[in-house]
Amino acid sequence: EAGVAQSPRYKIIEKRQSVAFWCNPISGHATLYWYQQILGQGPKLLIQFQNNGVVDDSQLPKDRFSAERLKGVDSTLKIQPAKLEDSAVYLCASSSPGYNEQFFGPGTRLTVL
Amino acid sequence: AQSVTQLGSHVSVSEGALVLLRCNYSSSVPPYLFWYVQYPNQGLQLLLKYTSAATLVKGINGFEAEFKKSETSFHLTKPSAHMSDAAEYFCAVSDLNDYKLSFGAGTTVTVRA
Numbered sequence: 001e002a003g004v005a006q007s008p009r010y011k012i013i014e015k016r017q018s019v020a021f022w023c024n025p026i027s028g029h030a031t032l033y034w035y036q037q038i039l040g041q042g043p044k045l046l047i048q049f050q051n052n053g054v055v056d057d058s059q060l061p062k063d064r065f066s067a068e069r070l071k072g073v074d075s076t077l078k079i080q081p082a083k084l085e086d087s088a089v090y091l092c093a094s095s096s097p098g099y100n101e102q103f104f105g106p107g108t109r110l111t112v113l
Numbered sequence: 114a115q116s117v118t119q120l121g122s123h124v125s126v127s128e129g130a131l132v133l134l135r136c137n138y139s140s141s142v143p144p145y146l147f148w149y150v151q152y153p154n155q156g157l158q159l160l161l162k163y164t165s166a167a168t169l170v171k172g173i174n175g176f177e178a179e180f181k182k183s184e185t186s187f188h189l190t191k192p193s194a195h196m197s198d199a200a201e202y203f204c205a206v207s208d209l210n211d212y213k214l215s216f217g218a219g220t221t222v223t224v225r226a
Contacts, residue, residue, distance in 0.1 A: 004156070033213075033214075040122075040218070040219075041218055041219070042217050043157070043214075043216050044216070093156075093157075100162070100207060102159075102212070104149075104156035104157040105156050107155075107156050
């Protein structure tokens, strides 16, 4: 069974530029999560999708971050414009409905200069 | 909201020695508890989870954790450390009816030869 796929693995941009990350969850997993992991900290949930609907985006900085999951499968997370403090690893995870185990992708490491 | 505290940001052990990583949770109702491991430049991998069944939980790679309600703790142990155990370890918690994860700050384990 293929795991959660993410791309790109690494991205370096200048502040005020925009960037997008892509995630393809495990086949059949209806729930998808995006986490932000700042160096030296644990992952922090940004947004949770159930199929193509948003369940929780309370921690998403909506002035600059956006996410979508249009067809209920893969998802994109966008930052526009990026700030220095957005430098982090962005992790995508997925799970089956009603199942309390999340499976994580390898992450995208973003560096904002 | 649920939260966990990991005591000690860095732990150094000798190869073959006991590994003990501490995690305490804050909740009046026993939640679901998890330990994840993260190797450099990789995503998170589930080591083990507590879901209100047995209080002593065995996981992968020889790790186990004991849920102690009286101490609100879920410490992770491994009797004999191996060089391959060098990684970052995260304790996480979720509510019983909501599978969103809240992570601790992480503990980095180094193993000395």
